[in-house]
Amino acid sequence: MIFSAEEQNQLGTLIFPSTTVVHWVAGQLRQNGLSIAQGINWYTIWVVAFVCSGSVAYGYTALLLAYFELETRSNGTNLLSATNGLYYAGGTLGVLSLPTFADRYGRKWGITVPALILVVSSALLGSSVHISMFLVFRFLAGAGAFMILLAVPVYLSEVVPPKLRGALVDVHATAFNFGYMMAGWVGYGFYFWQSKHLVQWRSPFFLQALCPLILLLGLFWMPESPSTRLQILEELHSTLSDPEQTFALKEFYQIQKQVETDLELPRSWIEIFRRPSYLKGFIIAAVVNALTQCPGVLVINAYGPTLYAALGFPVEKQLIYAAAWVTLATSMNFVVIFLVDHFPRPKYIFIGLALCSVCLITEAAIIKDFVSSTNEAALRAGVAILFVFVVFYSILVDGTQFSYICEIFPNHLRVKGTSFAFFCGGVIDIIYLQCAPTAFNNIGRKYYLVFTITISLGAILVWTCFTDTKGKPLEEIAAIFGDTDEVTVFEKS
Template sequence: MASTSGRQFNWFNLLMIIAMSFGSMSYGYSASIIATTLAQPTFLTYFELDTRSDARSLISTMNGLYQVGGFLGVFTVSYFADNWGRRAAIGVSAIITALSGALLAGSVNVAMFIFFRFTSGAGAFMLLSAVPIWMNEVCPPRNRGLLVDIHGASLLFGYMVSAWVGYGFFFYDSPSAWRAPLAFQCLPSLALIIFLPFMPESPRYLLLHDRLEEAATNLQRLHTPEEAEVELQQIAAQMQIDRTLPSSYWTMLKKPSYRKRTLLCLGVTCGIQFSGILVINNYGPTLYAALGYGTAQQLVLLGGWLTLAFGMGCASLLVVDRFSRPKLMGAGILGCMVCLIIEAALVAQYGGSTNKAALSAAVAMFYVYVIFYEVCMDGPQFAYLGELFPTHIRAKGMNIGVAGICLMNIIWLQAAPTAFQNIGWNLCFIIPGTIAGFGIYMYFPDTKGVPLEAVSAMFGDQDELYSGLGGEAKADVEMVENKADFATEYKETTV
């Protein structure tokens, strides 16, 4: 039975996605607030980072351990999501993020601050993984990219808010001015915790655990009646076979079709991180300082950059379901690389000079860069990751993808301060980023608009697909020799 044409979700679905996006905002704020904190004189003075000989190493550790916490924490998401439910995984993540924000704001020494940066990273990256798992599983095929991309737009809203909160408290005359922006990290997580009991559990999780009536009720609440009926049949049939399949991390490496998905997942997240986005975000004030701007100007430029990023994240909602996922992401990476090439040339020629036109052009390249990144990559990557994996390993697949983000960021953020001084940070990204962009654009499969239960055909899981789609869809598969073509046919017949 094919998916219905036209709009497949109802407005309750959209409302629940927006409510869940408080978790996305929490990640964005938590990940970004360190940028303005490191530019806050009261923070540097309190921890003596303006006088200590090891200040550079401590700053690198504050950034690096946040990513280490994320890398380790994210692997717990699949345990909570698969055993207790998708909402439980989100709730645990939100609690950790809220508590860490409170204790960061109350830190009394640098060791305490670094430790709770570690736990804050764990909670935030757990949210980054858990929220899009739920979103992918409650969104219908036709509108999935748009609705899941709200995750990307919301985390950018968190970035933007952190920049302007940090800027505002820069002018607050108090030795504790740095604490309040860190404490604000708790607010979106607490809002999410309050809303969570009212949000429906993922129908796919419920059917995987043989809770048919609850799943049917939730699908009726989330989707139009016609689409809910179609999806209930597709999902219920597929879950009958999914619950019998192995779902360990070892299986994801051992089974060829799962291994291919895992490599594609890492290829996307690691490839996108080669663009250098988090280095520009976290060390934005440092980069602007190198171009000769004062502290207040640095914070304004960072705030403007993140405001533009949020606007472009919203613009991405309009294009994500109109283009092939790999082509959109690959073109975005290549656009970012063009910006970095121009940036590298401007910095090499005019860095440290008083040429205002050249310095303005260098800042402009950062702004053009973020347009490519946010429209093409930030939100779409989470829709793509959720689409790659079947339900019984989707949480683990998302964990691996987000862990790839953490791993790349550990490398870049630890190396960035030294790279700024010695080799020029732009050069670290341009060559591998260009290779990644072309690779994703040319060779990665497109999952846009394909029902999650039909994606298996693209990876040769013929038996699993037969078991899940039923007689009519099975006949369609048998008519297509190349299983990758089935996904394309499926999309075309439902447009």
Template sequence: MTELNLVDQVHVEHVHKRQFRYYNLMVIGAMCFASMGMGYSASIIGTTLAQPSFLHYFKLDTRSDALSLISTMNGLFQAGAFFGSIGINVVADKFGRKMSITIPCILVLISGACLAGSVNVGMFIAFRFFSGMGSWWLLGAVPVWMSEVTPPKNRGMLVDCHSAALLFGYVSASWVGAGFYFYRPAANNQWRAPLGFQCFPVFVALCFMYWLPESPRWLLQNDREEEARRVLLKLHDRDEADLELQQIRNQITVDNRLEQSWMSLLTKPSYRKRTYITVGLSFGIQMTGVLVINNYGPTIYASLGLDTSQQLVYQGGFNTLAFGCGILAIFVVDRFPRQKLMSIGTAVVLATLVIEAALVASYPPTATQNPHALKAALAMIYLYIAFAELLLDGTQYIYFSELWPNHLRAKGMTIAMATIALVNIMWLQVAPTAFANIGWKFYLCFIIPGYIFAVCCWIFFPDTRHLALEEIAAIFGDADEIYRAPLEATKISLDMAGKSEHSEDV
């Protein structure tokens, strides 16, 4: 049997015999509480900024520097996100994937309580930083763990549960914020409770953490083979668990001989290509403006002539639609090539922004003068998020986690989350001023570079769908490194068997 045939046999056998178990669903579902906590804490600022009691308490309705303070609330959240993304690699590689989820859960829990209890604007802004750190740490750490405990043929569907849970957190934040707007206590502090509720999902995740499995890949990387075997036996049947254990073991043998430094991400061609793709994808999808439109949704609705209660209701509808489309995306993501799904998704969501910009530019934003134009503009915002969640949001996190080999996956996710955070610092910091001064022209900042990304994604990005994590390296020219160890192991086994037979004959 030739080496090529042996590689093909290992590849086909591994993919087609992999078993799916309900245990996979249970552990993914439990970890989704951490994802939900991230979504809630990231989204709650949208409805909080529309609460009259919040604006009055911090005097944001009268202060001359109100726009600057609101920008800082969002900007510091993203600054915290940048530092949180660094923790993904530092903690995940040294202390384990579970620990890299536990620490940010604690950060979100503590910062959520302090945000709800803030007594001045300085305290609120400071804990927005820590909330951003914990939230975005979770954003990257959870899909790393999920990708390493799920089978290739179902990985897209199961890891996309992370995105669906994020969106459920967004939905919850929107409707909780809207509900408390209509609750008028004597103390006029209804803005506090919605901020405090972000503690609940991460607390539940922390309660489950003891029973959730550690990544078998990380366990083997740290010479804990028996623990890894026990985890794999829970995830697959015995034959498949043994097969995956051998493949991971062989891969780690190779990993230990490979460069693992940050500098190697730029000096080694296959790693450099991954780095360029990761940065490009992070930058490109954020250039569609998805976080700006979510965080400043009430501001956008106000510019269309809606009052505060209508702004909150439409924001709730926006995130509810996003959640529904995120659920549908679970059943779509594995049916099409990853890069084509993201390229088409980018082009479609930008098309809705083009129409939105044209409507706002052509008609005054008042519901009484142009009711049909208002309805069309609102429809475009809703179509925007529908396509973004169906085609883009979950797919990007799956792609990030699949793109990198085991020994560099946490570093790769760190690069992705840090890039997203840096791009969002820029957009969220300038958005209030931009909406106030240039209005619809701000959309052009997303449309032009976004279409450039869509073309590049279609042409240059590879498809990683349905491939085992140890097999994706072949796309980047690492095939020899990935398969050399299994081939050598097979040859050694055959040689030993031949010698044994020869001894018996003698």
């Protein structure tokens, strides 16, 4: 082993009990020549892919199925709003509790707790006997889903090499869009399924427990984040092209020295708002997360069938279009893996927001002129624009936000800073989703203009004021915001 026993114990860190398994797997992968690029091997890829089963769980959990035939009730619109609103309210509050586990007990516990919540809430959602029971556990499911939505990219940002951070963290976005896709097609399939023994909507909720259960079973063998378990870098970032493990050793030294410094720095919630450099990073993270919700992508995702119904399509086509929409989003997020690390983060997001704005304006115009007509070409164009929208959003905005937000904060405040930023984004989600059914019923196409105006103004702010962090080691992020005294070792030193 390239790391001595003394180095492995300098900060009192111990690899978790399954260290023998980790060393064996990593050794087998390296012996077979499975290395990809500097600092990344197939063991790293395997870790990223497995942890992203939690991301799939988030995407699937966001599905919304008819419960107690809500669409046929006189107060169906209000109940639909409540179902979505409580889910995102739970998520908004849930992310604030994540630092309690991820900072105190380690990043793996930050993933374990929400996975447990998702397993329990899924079982109880599928077993609900009254709408009140369903709403309570929908709230709990939201808490677990949003906690894991944040915990996974934070973990990934710390275990992958800096030069490929954007690409590998984007696997998280690809995975939760895959969860959306699963939910869409499962919902479509169960629309046609009839059973005398099980109510139509229950089975998809029981299936919701599958991914977090798999994650729980495998987390025992996952490495802890290098920010708290330095020696795991040998397994994660060694390659055959670097037999002396120079890259991993440099990372080891840099992280080790930075952790020693971080232990002396204040890490309370109030510190984020007290120090100007921390506050600037928080504002960037909060605005980016809020802006990525402002195009209304979650509204389109959650109320897709409602939108297609407004365009005059029957129920079967509504479900097909909704499922196809998230399928396209999944494939486009995969494309981002090969693009995101080649462009400055703010400029990349700006282009995406601008193009999304154009799509929403076009959609509003089509609805205004043709929604009540029999012009099939125009109605198909209305559907097509929503698909073009998700291409731009997925490639330029969706996955990029996670790598950007997670890498803005210094190590000792990363979970607190990102959780508060996601809290702000969650508030935006609640407002948009709670208002969506009523807004579509009363102002129709004008609701798209709300999205358009917001993201147009926000895009200008992103282009002109936001700092780029692409490719920087997390240990040097503080220096970008002027805190050079908090950085112990620089990459080139």
